Amino acid sequence: MSQTFIRQKAYSTVMYVLNSTLSERKYPDILIGGIFKKEDFSTSEKATVNEFVYGILRHLTKLDYIIQHASSAVISGLDMNIINILRICTYQAVFTESSPARTVNNAVALSVHFEKFSGFIKRTVEAIIRNKDAVAFPDKENAQVEYISIYHSHPVWIVEKWLKELGNINDVEALCRANNTVPPLLIRANPLKTSRASLQKVMHDGGYPSSPAIFSPFGLVVSKKEGIFRTDEFSKGLFEVQDEGSQLITLLTGAAPEETVIDTCAGNGGKTLFISGMMNNKGTLIAFETHSGKLGNLRRRAERAGATNIKTVDIEGLQEYRGRADCVFIDAPCSGMGVFRRNPDAKWRLTARDISELAAKQKEIIRQYSELVKPGGRLVYATCTISREENEEVVKAFLEENKDFSVIPPTRTNSDLFGRFIGEDGFFRSLPHVHEMDGFFGAVMMREL
Numbered sequence: 315m316s317q318t319f320i321r322q323k324a325y326s327t328v329m330y331v332l333n334s335t336l337s338e339r340k341y342p343d344i345l346i347g348g349i350f351k352k353e354d355f356s357t358s359e360k361a362t363v364n365e366f367v368y369g370i371l372r373h374l375t376k377l378d379y380i381i382q383h384a385s386s387a388v389i390s391g392l393d394m395n396i397i398n399i400l401r402i403c404t405y406q407a408v409f410t411e412s413s414p415a416r417t418v419n420n421a422v423a424l425s426v427h428f429e430k431f432s433g434f435i436k437r438t439v440e441a442i443i444r445n446k447d448a449v450a451f452p453d454k455e456n457a458q459v460e461y462i463s464i465y466h467s468h469p470v471w472i473v474e475k476w477l478k479e480l481g482n483i484n485d486v487e488a489l490c491r492a493n494n495t496v497p498p499l500l501i502r503a504n505p506l507k508t509s510r511a512s513l514q515k516v517m518h519d520g521g522y523p524s525s526p527a528i529f530s531p532f533g534l535v536v537s538k539k540e541g542i543f544r545t546d547e548f549s550k551g552l553f554e555v556q557d558e559g560s561q562l563i564t565l566l567t568g569a570a571p572e573e574t575v576i577d578t579c580a581g582n583g584g585k586t587l588f589i590s591g592m593m594n595n596k597g598t599l600i601a602f603e604t605h606s607g608k609l610g611n612l613r614r615r616a617e618r619a620g621a622t623n624i625k626t627v628d629i630e631g632l633q634e635y636r637g638r639a640d641c642v643f644i645d646a647p648c649s650g651m652g653v654f655r656r657n658p659d660a661k662w663r664l665t666a667r668d669i670s671e672l673a674a675k676q677k678e679i680i681r682q683y684s685e686l687v688k689p690g691g692r693l694v695y696a697t698c699t700i701s702r703e704e705n706e707e708v709v710k711a712f713l714e715e716n717k718d719f720s721v722i723p724p725t726r727t728n729s730d731l732f733g734r735f736i737g738e739d740g741f742f743r744s745l746p747h748v749h750e751m752d753g754f755f756g757a758v759m760m761r762e763l
Contacts, residue, residue: 324359328366371658375467384445466490492747493654502556505591530561551618559752571596573640583612590621648697652753673703696756705755
């Protein structure tokens, strides 16, 4: 990490965001975005806030283990403010190149409002710095689940769930390790306005070098993030930020010009805009979203992108298309277990009950929206999770009750693109530790003529 001067204000912000995220279940990206709009931070300070907040959330259990096993601190009995000061300083000591003196000084500065604990905090941080490399973690061979849960910072129940579903402890460890990596920045060329090659050149000329995505023919991996939303290329609608897995899931729809396509869970419209590009602005693209604020975002983004074939509807308007859609795309609300790289706080707020409740909701959504598909049309069900209850089990339960639908392997339309993602059951799966992208699931089903 750079030794650029970072004001104490940045570390106090990290502490505030951690307290709000872990105690009040608020979302760190929203908190940080709001703070950066109101407060004046340098580029280095913004980078420090993001690195520390997301780094601590990614490695939370490991940090807590180090704190307790390198010192006499018992975390369970401490106030959240004190715990998070220790986490900040432990992260600084273990994951950055900061000197021991700077870490101790940071501990002293952060504890200025907690005078009663200032001596304890300083002694604890000094002990952590001395002993951090001698901490003995659970035995990897004889306590595999405990080791992965602590060393790679995932709740035990999630590790056990993935071991049951993946069936291999090495795969589970690789997945958890991958979830703690910082994801790359991927942008998607807007086919309505440019090509990937043209976008790559103009972005490079503007100081944003990139390389083509491995799989998506529209994706670019950009090496610089700062200020990308202030570029002319973004304001002109030449690209959107979209992970490669999300791009591939959108391509699963096979949307084509002149079709009638319905995006039933459009959200802020990232995938909707891509579908419009795939359709070359021809045909009808219906976007439905229950959250009015998100629909407003979608409309603004569509105007920037030049996507003119998108029509937003309410639930009554959606029913007018019953049995008329060539393709119905369901990007279902889910647990987000495939995007822990981007949202590490989700690991700590998610419960097994949440997954059961989501699966029940997903079964109702797929049943309801499947009625919009015309005979010979396609139903595409997708999630950004790797939980079987929300993926395979939802689709298989639907197919058992709806014999007029059957699975179509996407390799029929593009074997080169989808070949590495489709299993024997015909479902699409991307995994962070296998494909170096977010974890997505997709199923394409056709309604009989």
